[in-house]
Every structure is written in structure tokens, then in C-alpha cells.
Amino acid sequence: MTRVHNFGAGPSVLPPEVMEQVQREMLDFAGTGMSVLEVSHRSRPFDQVVNDAEARVRDLLGVPATHSVLFVQGGATTQFAAVWYNLLASQVVRSRFPAGAPAPPADYLVTGTWSRKAAEEVTRLGGRVNVAFDAAQSPSTGRAYTGVPPTAEWQTTGPRSRDAAYVYYCDNETVNGVEWDAVPDVHPDTVLVCDISSNAMSRPVDVARFGIIFAGAQKNMGPAGVTVVIVRNDLLVRTGPDHPYVPFPTMLDYEVARAHRSLYNTPPTFAIYVCDLVFKWIQERGGVAGMAERSQAKLAALTPVLDGSTLYRCPVAARYRSRMNVVLTLTRPELEAAFLAGAQQRGMVQLKGHRSVGGIRISLYNALDLASVQALAAYMVAFEREHAT
């Protein structure tokens, strides 16, 4: 069999070295005579995997001792609810507001589909959401998810969200191809929360600045079915009766996950095991700084094709173009099907844009090889030349 060039947005390409190890060990994990699928989550060999995975996340992202690393289930969508439940029940958060006052609002910075959905989830739960901006409503972004409006436009709760329970944003919008170029400058009194599902471990991050930072694994870190949550421990102390909060499921409670080291109930053992192998693979290639370099090399192979093109158009402002998901439309949309079919014939797959926006999406995650991008770039140039009018 021939491996294809996999540009999928997630679940997505994983390192071949990791896949081969998973295959080799499938029937006998760590000399146990059992598959990794068959060992108890309370066994010593699996305990080693969880410890190892946590240590590698700490190493790769420089997680300070003030923060816990949790492995949970349900994808980022589950975290949309968990973030609100946990922070509105946090003594650190609530003690900033008068006793007996209604629960404070949370500020959401909406740059695309996923940050919008995160805000909608809190509204669903009955929480107070303040959308500080929605780029799809802002004249500065052409009323579309093409970048981040200037801070002067943000309608925050108090100066720089000082009076918000927390500020939420999504560092890289997978569907829209919009990536923040810096951490938003919020008031030190509030709590910063960030979804890094689709650019986790692709560049260094200053974890200390965040109250909560989380990522579904299935893009840059491993298979679908596990989510990494990094949370500041002091936020997990519960507030008292002066600040009533909404009770919430045990499985969404970060303090339960922390106290049980992600083993409150049976965790997704296989997914954690594969993540651990991917973390090791990243460590062996220069860590997240190494991944950032790989990313730059891939962009360097692709960007000239886009810059010199009259066919391929990226709607995102240059400053906010995602390094992970390059979203394109064709100026001649009638060629889209032929473009995708030709790519498929050449073994370049999963290039179709998200069903909500259409077009083409080129995902350039950590495990994608430069050679795949070079092959795609060559095809794109040839395709444009072939269809020149």
C-alpha cells in the first residue's frame, strides 16, 4: 500500500513512526502479553503511560507547577460547557464580585465557528455571555471570519474585561483558517481561557498567562477521543454559599479529574497511549519550537503559490492567516470539483473545506511532511497553468 498525502483537518495525519509502533505493539503492550486495549487503567503499565504523557505535556508546553494537566473525554465541545461550570463555581473568580450579586458575565472573542459555538453553549446553559466582538458582524473584517477586529472595537465587560468572570477565545479557528498572532491583552484580574485544539504544540505558548487552556487531541496530538485540559489549580477551589453556582456533572469537574489524576473512571486508554507516543515524537524533533520551524518550512513551500495566483484566494487577512488550516476559495468556483478530483488522483486527500463554508482547506498539522506540501504546491501551480484562460 502507498501512504497518501493527508491534508485532513482532523482526525488527521499522524507520524508514520508512531503508527508503526502502535501496529508493532498492538498484540503485546509493554511486555504484558495483552494489547494496550486490554489492560486495566489501574495497572502499573498504564499508570506509567498517564504519568509519562503528563510529564511530556509539561515538558513540551512548559507547564508551571501552578497548573494541572488533565486528560478528559468528549472533545472541545464538552469543554465549552465545562469551562463555564468550573469557573462560575470558582472562589477565585466569584470573590471578585459582591456576594449575592447575579453571576458575572463571561467575555467571548468570536473569530470563527468554534468560538461562536463556545459562546452559544454558555447561553444554552443559562449563563451570561458578553460577545465582546463577533468578527462576522464587524465592518473591519468585512463582516466575515477573516481576522480579529482592532481592540478599540471590542465591547468588553469593564476595561480589558476586568469585570468579566473570564475571557474566552479560540487561538486557531479550524473551519475559517483564522489564527491569533498574539495572546489578547486582558486585565490581570480576569481569567484567560483558550481553545488551542487545532494549533496545540505547533508553537510555544506561555501557559502561565492562562487560567484554562485546552485542546482536542485529534489534530496535532493524537487520535480522536481525548482532550488535554491545562488548568490553574487555584481556580479549582469552590466558592461558598454567598455565590451560588449551578451544579454540574462529575465528569465535567476539573477538580475531580485533578484529584484522581485523570482516572476517576475508565479513561480513553488507547487515545492517551497514542498521544504519549506523539508527544515523544515531538520531543525528539525539537519540541514545539521544532514544530514551529517545520510549520514555517511548510508555509514557505505553499505561500509563493498563493501569492502568485489569480485562481486561489485566501479570504483571511495576512496577519491572521492560520499556519495550520489554509482556507481557500477558487476565483472560478466551477473548477473546485476538478481540483479536488485531480488532487485525489495524485494521492492528496481530505482537502475539501468544512461543509459549512465549502472551498478548499489545506491542513498543515505537525505530522504532515514537507514533501506532502511540496507535492501539493506543484500540483496547484500545474492546475492553475492548465486552466489559465
Next chain:
Amino acid sequence: MTRVHNFGAGPSVLPPEVMEQVQREMLDFAGTGMSVLEVSHRSRPFDQVVNDAEARVRDLLGVPATHSVLFVQGGATTQFAAVWYNLLASQVVRSRFPAGAPAPPADYLVTGTWSRKAAEEVTRLGGRVNVAFDAAQSPSTGRAYTGVPPTAEWQTTGPRSRDAAYVYYCDNETVNGVEWDAVPDVHPDTVLVCDISSNAMSRPVDVARFGIIFAGAQKNMGPAGVTVVIVRNDLLVRTGPDHPYVPFPTMLDYEVARAHRSLYNTPPTFAIYVCDLVFKWIQERGGVAGMAERSQAKLAALTPVLDGSTLYRCPVAARYRSRMNVVLTLTRPELEAAFLAGAQQRGMVQLKGHRSVGGIRISLYNALDLASVQALAAYMVAFEREHAT
């Protein structure tokens, strides 16, 4: 390498034929040139897996058209909350009670650790729980999880729980080794909810009798990380403003999962894929009736050892002894470590009882071979003889 005899309570032994197929296909799934870990959950090959897995569950358990089959995340523990949220928001459930009345209680039949935890979760969420009985408090069971108290003792909400929102029980208590020998006889007006995590697909079940029946996969059906929920569709219609209910997370909403065919967000693709292969393996061996026969054969190999023993003692009443998890104590507890060490030397692993109860636990799930039970039985006889006083 030699495969061991795996008596683990979960994650537990899986069919070797399935493991070998998973290994073979790891680098190239369904001719895609990608690992199953790398394909989009929205791709045709994975769609086929979900369809297939659903069809096989329907076939194996005889799921009627009135019910949906969902694949969700978070283990049975997440369902402890989801059951309550969904049913208290159900028009069918709430319309049985007067408008404006407080939300109705749910009846819990507590036969062990997991049904107790399920009740505790609803209390945590602010729900009204009526523990119809807790076997650990009942004189008829010796105030321990050793069976089901007689129905005359049950303190139900109304006759046969007629006035309860729903009745909840756990068909097989993995920790305590207690299995119901029949479906509890509840009033037809209420809704029956059952956790079959550790005996799913080990015997036929009349799904039509249940409003919700669910199981974590990691015992009889596949790897950890996916939970199968079967729910009666008419229960998913939301009640109106006359019956206020607690808003709850999208990811716990069965109607969202149903409407999106378990693909609202990225599902645990690999776990569903392995389950599908296990379902096929069960189908090829006579379905759940075939599994029930296999189970009887395994019990027939083990039971004489227990019956003739003065060393091994099962605390559970004969009628309620689990066919899946045989829980034992030694009448000479000082021999427990030697028993486990000797077993380990002979390649018989994961026999230690749950950390909350100690002792020995022999799990006899679908994929465990009769030969493993025969080997264990022979060892148990020899061990008892060797240590006869």
C-alpha cells in the same frame, strides 16, 4: 510473545481475531492509504463504520425502530447525569405530572457501587432521588451488596414506581458481582433505565421494555472511550414552559446525538471501529444467544471448583451471582497474595478484586476463552489442595 489469560474487569480481554485485524489494518484502513486514526469522521469510509456498527447493535440486541442507537463519550459515569437531564426535560415524562409541580423524583434500585454512584450523581445535580432500596442497608441481603431485596421491601414512589419520573438500575454490578436475574417489574407508566455496562451482549435483552439502556464498551464490546446508548425516540421531545427543566450540556443531549447520528462533533473514531469489529465477531458466533451459551460453559467450568471449596467463598446469593464478574474472598485471607502471585506466574492476570472491596474477581467476558477458565479452575483446585490444613 505468549498471550496471557486476561480476567480483567475492564478494560478487558478482546477477541484475538479482532486484535489481529486491527493490527493488520493499522496503516491502511479500508484501502484509504491512511490509518483509521487519520481519516475524517465525515469521510465515506468512516460513515460506513458508524452505519455498520449501528446496524450490528440493532441486529444483536433486536433494537426496535422506536429506539435510537447512539455512540457517545465519557463512560457510564457521564450517563449517570445524562439520563436525569434528558428524562426530566422529556415531554412524555413530565406530562404525567401536574404543571407547575416540583420536578418528580426518580427511583433508584441500589444493588452495588455503580447504581449507588448513579443515584449520588443525580443528588449532586440537585435532582430528587428516591432510593427504593439500597442492598447495603437491607437486612435481607445481610446489609451488603449480595443480592436484590424482595420487592415487598422496596420503597417505590407510588405502586411499582408509577409516580417516579423513571426507575434506574444496574443490571450487573462489576465491583460486587451482583447480576439481576430478571427485569424489575415496574409500572408501565414510568420509564425504565438500565446500565448494562458489564453484561451487555452477554444475553438477550428485550430492549422495548426500556426507555434508556446504555453500556460503556470496555468490557464486552470494545476498547475504552465509547459508550453505547439506546434510547426510545418519543422520550426525546422536550417539555414546554409548564415544566421547567435544568439546561444541560449539548454533549449530554441525546436528541443532539440522535439528530447528528453520533457525529455532532468528532466521535471516538477508533473505539467505534473496534466495537464494530467486535460486534461482527459476536454475530459470527451466534449473536448474544451464542455469547450466553459461551458464558454458561465458562461458569460450568468454574462453579464446581467453588461449590466443592472451603477456601473460595462468593458472598453473593446464588440467584444473583454475576455470570460476568465472579467475586471471591478467601476464607484464609493471608493466602490471597500467594494466590495472585501463583496465578500471575501461570499467565493468569488482572484477577485482583476492585480496590474498594479487595479479594479476587474473575471476569468472564464474551471474549474470554473457555480454555482460560479451565486453566484457572485447575489452578484453583491445585492451590486449595496445596494449602489444605
